[in-house]
Amino acid sequence: MNTSADPVSDGPPAVELTGITKTFPGVMANSDVNLTVRAGEVHALCGENGAGKSTLMKILYGMQAPDSGTIRVRGEEIAFRTPAEAIRSGIGMVHQHFMLADNLTVLENIVLGAEGAHGIGGKARRRVLELAEQAGFELRLDVLVERLGVADRQRVEILKVLYRGARIIILDEPTAVLVPQEVDELFTTLRTMREQGFTFLFISHKLDEVRSIADTVTVLRRGTTVGTVGASEVTSRELAEMMVGSGLPVPEHGPSTVTDREVLTVSGLSAAEADRRVLDGIDLTVRAGEIVGLAGVEGNGQTELVEAIMGMRPITSGQVKLGERDMTPLGTLARREAGIGYVPEDRHRQGLLLDESLWQNRILGHQTRRPVSRGRWLDRQGAKDDTRRIVEQFDVRTPGIDVDAAALSGGNQQKLIIGRELSGDPKLLIAAHPTRGVDVGAQAGIWEHLRNARAEGLAVLLISADLDELIGLSDTVRVIFRGGLVATADPRSVTPEQLGAAMTGTQEAV
Amino acid sequence: AKDTGGGGDAGGGGNGPCRLSAPPAGAPAAPTSATTTEQMPPPNASAMRVGVAFDIGGRGDASFNDASVAGLDRAKADMGLGEIKELDAGAGEPEDAKQTRLRQLAREGFNPVIAVGYAYADALKLVAPEFPGTKFAIIDEQIDGVPNVTPLVFAEEQGSFLAGVVAAHKSENCHIGFVGGVQTPLIQKFEAGFEAGAKAAAPDIKIENEYLTPAGDFSGFQDPNKGSEVATGQLEAGADVIYHAAGASGKGVFGAVKGAGAQAIGVDSDQYHQPTVAEYKDVIISSMLKRIDLAVYDYIAAVARNDLSTVPKKFDVAIDGVTYSTSGGKIDDLKTTLDAYKAAIANGQIQVPDKP
Amino acid sequence: MNTWRARLLPPALAIVFSAVLCSAVLLISGADPIATLLEMVAQVGRGTTAVDIINTAGAYYLVAIAAAIGFQMNLLNIGIEGQCRLAACVAAIVAGAVSLPFGLHAALVVVVGAVTGAAWCGIAALLKVYRGVSEVISTIMLNTLSIGLIAFLVRVFGEMRGNSQGTAIIPDSGLVPGIPLGGAGTVFGLVLLAVLVGVGYALLVDRTRYGFELRASGLSPTAARAGGVNSKRMILTAMLLSGAIAGLAGLPEILGRDHTFTVNFPTGYGFAGLAIALLGRNHPLGVAFGALLWSFLDKSSLTLDNIGVPKEIVTILQGTIVLAVVVAYELVRRRELAAEQRRVGKAVDTAEPVAASGGERA
């Protein structure tokens, strides 16, 4: 490792990207992007979904080749063909979606690909421990990564980068999955490391965070750079306007439509997975016209709760009732037929048949109901007509309903799913991360649809990692921690920090 | 340490040679007048076109297909056949493939057409009536009632009886073994005869017998690995002469026998002279000969003379249709004994069972 | 992926590619590829070859549909071979043992065949659903076990005719008359069964809820589950269905020609079925085409001995076709998806109103 440069040096910029253009079939992900990152600064990249941030970073990291443009690292022009070459130039990247092998140990994940330095044995172990200490992390190196929580996984990712001697570190949405307290910890680490001379490229949608950690902010819109500003010189509002070209949408409470008709009643619900309790005596009620938000750090049981309500996961005790009807013995399909709509958290894996046409996707989950089927037979015409309705009503941007779902962009895929799940007059909608990775326009549209449905008496159980969304949309917020509901919050008065404290189990502090 | 070949001794817990019963006496010398055809000068058949449909294995299988090839070759040399066409079968092929093969030969004017192997039985029953002008023969299956089909069948149990006698006399432990390839009725004839022969020669003898696979799994004829294991098992149990009827798996049997320094008896043709098992020559003390070559030769000659009545109904010991080989000279001392048994079988004094 | 081009191009490419490769192999071994092909085509006109092609294609079609049902949901039923043989054996035993009026008798036999096939496959299905045993491994084991079971059944319930062991001859009432074409042979009556199964399969997959669930489970098990598809039930029923159809495949021959099951019953139908289903892309018509092609290659190859060309060339040809066809499908699929994304991209660009119309709301 070279000697620590003083922060914000006057030497050549750490990274200089000029005229980067990258097209995917049908999408111009980057067009003529310019970016200059000084050594020793935290440089934030902002932009709405699909603006091309990740693509740009993948190009810098050698994972994707630009169609044109030049990359300079510390003044030297370089064309990376593989991540290995970028790593050699001292660039490291922590990806938006973690790049960890679950079935390998922490140590193995860290040394993978960099075995040249210290092998994979004791020497490597000592070096990793040393680095962990420097960064202030506490990690056991021999556990399988699958056993780690999100924050720990992120630490592993950062250690991976450090182990390779990276001085320029790309962090793609590192805070998306963290609660405020964890974010603070992360920022402390970043600041320490900045003092030690590291340079950061930091991507986030959360503008407050950006302003608190970054020295400089560059905004991307539709694949091009809109401008670069000093972080201390702008307000979040100004940043947002740069990003979307207009005002930033915020979820807002309309008038309350909550009734006292209980639609979903969950009582004493417990579930286990291989000796481990994943749900622990959950009691939960959602009334008609009410949106109940579920806050929690990923991995605390929200996925399991949703699956248990949907009948996709065996439970050890408890009851799920829809209206007066006991759902507990029913399968997923029967629950859907009884009036539960379900927007799954992972649209690619759970929401869609990517290799099927849009109208075939309309049938999924509704295969027993009109208008897409008649008894045991499918009603192809009915399905097509209703898909056209959804495309129209929900503004799904597509040339037709015969294209494969895979060809649609993420936001449009999500709109199709929401449209489908609101079809057939559901009584209850379970929406898991309905706007995750969806751009601002689509996001506002989805919120609008949820609110309208609520006004018509729909009960909604909303799971989201975006606390602003939760607070903005919900009538009640419940907090889940280690498989149990540990707190209830009033969205009209609670702050994200307070929620965050409850989510990490440190609610005594509030 | 390197295991020197033949180091193992098979006769571990041996109980010594058998108490042998005397060979049947008083049997008149066998009617050595083999077949009638043998004695006549070979007819001229230079215009004859012979078609042959082989069973799986085909020419070069070092087994019954090859035996029929030998007959063909001799017929060609002696009688000057016009043309010979041979078609091969595929493993596990359906019935219609066999039919097509026979039809193809018949349609192209080959006459006679010889079907090698009982697998052709059903196909032949169907195809032969379609070509009344063509003469067909089938090896190893008795087909009656189709006028233009001549069955060429053998008394394998009689030959195997002789192999049993050889084994009983040559065993030092009075313990012998039989390895069958696939447990089909045909192979069971070998087993039955072998057992009968061994028991006749030495009533107290112990006989191991084992098949590699059950009926329907024809891999038993193709798996020397298994042959070797089964033979090893029998050798370790104390057997020291092993007779096999296991097709290509026999190689494995010979291998195991050689490794243990024991003795083996081959099958179908004179395996002592067979190139594919040449390395095991020294342990092959005899082979049960099933003279398919003779049957094929006789049949072609009979067709050439246009007198099928001269073809024997069954190729048995009486006409040397099944017999034993003496190549290698290991059983020269047994010749008289064996011939006595042969004569007794031929004149009906001994009835050899064909089912175990 | 719904254009005709995307459907037909890959198999055509594959067959051309395989033909070129095999020609090269033939040339190396000193044979004339053109003459070989002509000879194979000429063989179709000879004797009963044409009818044999149809008959065997019928059986191939059944095994391939059995395989296709599994493929639809990413289940690999390698046990078709065993299911087909065992079902044929049991059906023949029952057929030889009962006496029923004409028609009813054969119908019973068909049902027994289907049930046996389903039951044998059901073992693998249960092991998969309840014990998580990969169906690939269990069906491979079951294939081998079926050989032993068949040998046992034939010994206990069968009879000996000359040197061949088989089940009792089926009385006339149990037979299914064929369509006699004189010297060209007789088309098995049960080939119609293959046609029926094909029609049923087409309707099932394309038009019914069950078919939709089947495809959905194959395309994305996770999405299907979230969509209310009971994956255990689907695995179980799909395997049972696959086994049942596999169980029919041996019957045309037995009820139409052999009138008995012998231990010499042909082998290799199972793997042919897998290959044909791949070739035909699990599509009812594609599979029919594949079955005919496979059968043609099999039957016409019988003449290759006549012109001194090793028959094995056909096995190589078949292997190359399978590999080439999947490669071609993959390449065409990638191209089509890219084209479609371009199309979507264009459509979205022209219709681009505003990215963020979400500013104003109630």
Next chain:
Amino acid sequence: MTAVMVERTPSAREGGRKMPGWARVLLWVVVGFVALAITSYQTGVPQLTGSGTVQAAVRLGIPILLAALGGLWAERAGVINIGLEGMMIMGTWGGAWAGYQWGPLAGLVAAAVFGGLGGLLHAIATVSFGVNHIVSGVAINLLGAGAAKYLSTLIFKPISQNPRQSPPVPKFDTYSMQPLAGWLQQLEDLQRVGISDVAGILGGLVSGVSPLTMLAYLLVPASYLILWRSPFGLRLRSCGENPVAAESLGVNVYRYKYIAVIISGALAGIGGAALILNPGQAGYLEGQTNNRGYIGLAAMIFGNWRPGGLLGGAALFGYSDGLQLRSGETSVHALFYGAALLLVAVAAWQVWRRNRFAAGISLVAAAVMYSIYWFTDELPEELTAYTPHLVTLVVLGVAAQQLRPPAANGLQYRRGADQ
């Protein structure tokens, strides 16, 4: 006023009883052995633990072991290799071809090369063209069989006069670890409870071993060391667990997959060579692999994608096959007694783990096994011939749920594509 209303404090999680992996394996080996020894004496079938049976198990198990190792290498890199059978066939042909001309060592090398070629083809199809792994495997099995047939017609027929067989091929010699093998033989001959059983089993392992068998023995720990204790192996395994992550760390996933699948093919090819070059084997013979490639795959799954485990799978298969081939129906019959004993042990284990239900099931199964043993004298020969397959199926049925395949096994990976 607090906005967050605390309802209750979360409860801690409880854990079950656990035992380290190696101890469990050791325990089961011991239990299995004790059951076998008891069975051997109670039923009067000494072959169960005889050195002969063990040697047979080794000979029969080696081709399967090698195929299973081949499967391990491919699947650890994320490529399912059902084409092992075809690669094995290629190996038998190559081994016989080169062995005939230049001796067994050359045969071994050629078998590896020919198997490796099959692996290369599989890699091209699955890695470069994204073909479904199983489809490619099925095609390779067809191709391997076809190509070997074709080549042997072309090359062997003129020499051996037979298109389906090679001429005799020179074999490896066998070696015994003397004087240990001799001592063990003496011990075994004493027929003392326990001691003779151990001596029989160990003796079977150290006597009559060919270099190829030794190589196979060595390849098991070597595979472990390479795959689990070397940087190369870490990279290779990472391709089977999360190739996207591996690529992002500069691992050339395509290259590692290629290497793994080619090695896999080479190992399968060597497995084929074991059918040619080991003493007692014939030369090349059409159809001689007889589905051993598939069995190898089963042994690997059985062994939970680990070298030690697949060794156990191959050993179990070889053992039950050797047993049924050598001492036929009686010993297989005795196995039912052994199975009953083992199931009682399983029941005890389940009681210890406080799993009453499973314990009950095991006891019932044990009773069934014992009554089969008690009420029958012999089993139909047709069925005992396939004991190994039945045993594999049953054991998988019992154990499959604890298996853990590599996470990205069988998935298509394309460079530059997300997930």
